[in-house]
Amino acid sequence: MPSMRALVIDDEPDIRELLEITLSRMSLDVDAAANIAEAKQYLETCEYNICLTDMKLPDGNGIDLVRHVQKHFPSLPIAVITAHGNMDTAIEAMKAGAFDFVSKPIDLPSLRKLVDTAITTGQLPNTSESSIKxxxxxxxxxxxxxxxxxxxxxxxxxxxxxxxxxxxxxxxxxxxxxxxxxxxxxxxxxxxxxxxxxxxxxxxxxxxxxxxxxxxxxxxxxxxxxxxxxxxxxxxxxxxxxxxxxxxxxxxxxxxxxxxxxxxxxxxxxxxxxxxxxxxxxxxxxxxxxxxxxxxxxxxxVPALRDRKEDIPQLIGALLTRIAHNCELEKPGIDSAAQKKLIEYSYPGNIRELENILERAFTLCDDDVIQESDLQLNRSASPPAPRDNGKQSSHFNASINHASIDDYLAEVEREIICETLEQTRWNKTLAAKKLGISFRSLRYRLAKLGLDDSDD
Ligand SMILES: Nc1ncnc2c1ncn2[C@@H]1O[C@H](COP(=O)(O)OP(=O)(O)OP(=O)(O)O)[C@@H](O)[C@H]1O
Ligand SMILES: [Mg+2]
Known part of the structure; x- marks a missing residue:
């Protein structure tokens, strides 16, 4: 492994020495500067894996150095050393781009963790935006x-x-x-x-x-x-x-x-x-x-879905792929009128609501093509989305408990389906008929509830 290099900046010789010893023991090559001007010179001549700076320096402020590094060496992790209890400075430094802080008196285990994290960060593969899901x-x-x-x-x-x-x-x-x-x-x-x-x-x-x-x-x-x-x-x-x-x-x-x-x-x-x-x-x-x-x-x-409608077609495609994949069925098509309606809709419940609309449409649609009537947008119509003003509409209050309501409804659904399947001795075609839903819809629900035991 190529050797790692650290730059420390502190005007107190004792602290510089402490940092040099600690980091050397971690097998890092260390350069130490006593002020910002010296630090800038080092930065010009060497490549570093981590930079650690004090806040109050004779020729300026650690935050200025953080900004300098952000501007000229954006991939170099820089951390600041703050006076004990001075969270304000730590926060200001992080807002300016410092990746972390350590407070004085320096706790060596914390310092080692910080350095480890910085080095790991430097070794992370350069992710492309496409790797974000x-x-x-x-x-x-x-x-x-x-x-x-x-x-x-x-x-x-x-x-x-x-x-x-x-x-x-x-x-x-x-x-x-x-x-x-x-x-x-x-x-x-x-x-x-x-x-x-x-x-x-x-x-x-x-x-x-x-x-x-x-x-x-x-x-x-x-x-x-x-x-x-x-x-x-x-x-x-x-x-x-x-x-x-x-x-x-x-x-x-x-x-x-x-x-x-x-x-x-x-x-x-x-x-x-x-x-x-x-x-x-x-x-x-x-x-x-x-x-x-x-x-x-x-x-x-995170922007609301209605403010970025151009993403809707791509989301529809990806969500339908996911839904179909989850119950091992073919991905359905979507009719252009239905697609248009989905783009026009205002989504008070954002992507989760789009997901729900598509799941429902998927179970309702015939011939593997989702039509406008399968969307049942009126059914899911909610009051207009509240502008975030602290006062939440009843729709939003209800959503706080959605997890427990969803769990409850899933439980009821499970009981009814299991009971019917037992009555029909797990003849799914018959069970679907009794339940008044399509075979496809039953398969979908079984998969969703984790009851899917076989391919028939
Ligand atoms: N850009 C996106 N691409 C794909 N799926 C998304 C996207 N945004 C959200 N989702 C999906 O939408 C659903 C809701 O997302 P998530 O739970 O992250 O929302 P949330 O803002 O935390 O909601 P809540 O405020 O209700 O907690 C999840 O199933 C998530 O995977
Ligand atoms: Mg959430």
Whole structure:
């Protein structure tokens, strides 16, 4: 392996020495500069794999150097060293393009992790945009894909905003998959779905016997995501008490399981999302300003489907391929009037709604061609999509619980189908007739419910 080279910039000789020794022990060749001018000279003459800079330097500010590196050496990961507790500077540096920060006094294990991450990042294959599984080539989506590629290499927290069903989780997964943490877990947690009393234990874990019912040690989500990414979905639904604890965990990069004597260090990248207007919730006092500030170091907005209608035909094609593939049937065609209607529709539920419309049309259509009448757009008509103003319409409130309603409906569907199949001794043609649905529709539902046992 070719040797790796690091550039450290600090005006204090002691710290320069500490960094030189630590990084040399990690088999890196190290150059050390005492000010920005010297650092710029080194950058001109050598190629580096990582750059680590102090903030206050005799001839300027570390952030200026971050900007310089961003501009002239965009693929060089640069991290900053901040005074203890000075998160503002750390956040400012990450906004300017620093991939991470380490605070003084320098904790050597954290420093080593940071350097490892930087080196792994440098060795990531240069991904092409086509490796991102986000479908669409509208200017908005192209811009989003570019941002994802860039942000995947940073460690900065990202707040992903966007309407319900627009693809926020897909964006979070893509950031994880394209980044240096992709061989560690991606853990998604729906903050609105955890009962309040269990939240602390879910996030941080607990020790056996720490409360009634804690019959054994339990790992929290932070530990489960160690080395990887923790995606806080529906982050707006976090109760205020939990927001304080989360803030602390993010700030200290450490968590304390309930009943544990001490904190444990964590190395987790935090991404979060909500379809609610977080700024508005902060203004109304329902979300802590300080937590928002730390989560929202970088904001990515996922555009609504109605604002990028040119992506609809491509999405229809890809979604139909996926739906047909899932139940091992031929991909259906789509009639031009139906396609036109789909392009005109406003999608308050965005891509998830398009998916649902297509799934339903797929089970309804005859002769493998989806017609306008199969779309049943009136049935799925929803109130106009709310502009994100913090006040959610009933449609959006309902969608918060969609997972449990979907589960419930799937359960009912499963029971009815199983009962009918038992009555017909698993004669599917007969069962479909009894249920008043087409054979194709029954096969589709069986596949969806995981009941597909054979090809007949
Ligand atoms: N650009 C896209 N290309 C292909 N599939 C997409 C795209 N965007 C979203 N999807 C699909 O649409 C569905 C909804 O996406 P996702 O769950 O990421 O949305 P969300 O914004 O997190 O929604 P919610 O606010 O309801 O949680 C998923 O099945 C996802 O795979
Ligand atoms: Mg989601």
């Amino acid at each position: 986000i479908i669409g080539d509208s200017p908005q989506i192209e811009k989003l894909k570019k941002a994802i590629q860039k942000l995947a290499r940073s460690q900065a927290p990202i707040y992903i905003s966007g309407e319900s069903g627009s693809g926020k989780e897909l964006v979070a997964r893509s950031i994880h998959e394209l980044g240096p943490r992709n061989s560690s877990p991606f853990i998604a947690v729906n903050c609105g779905a955890i009962p309040k009393e269990l939240m602390e234990s879910e996030f941080f874990g607990h020790k056996k016997g720490s409360f009634t019912g804690a019959s054994q040690d339990k790992q929290g989500l932070f530990q489960a995501a160690e080395g990887g990414t923790l995606f806080l979905d529906e982050v707006a639904d976090l109760p205020l008490e939990m927001q304080v604890k989360l803030l602390r965990a993010i700030q200290e990069k450490a968590v304390r399981p309930i009943g544990a004597p001490s904190e444990i260090a964590t190395n987790v990248r935090i991404l979060c999302a909500t379809h609610k207007n977080l700024e508005q919730l902060v203004n109304d006092g329902n979300f802590r300003q300080d937590l928002f500030y730390r989560l929202n170091v970088i904001q990515l907005n």
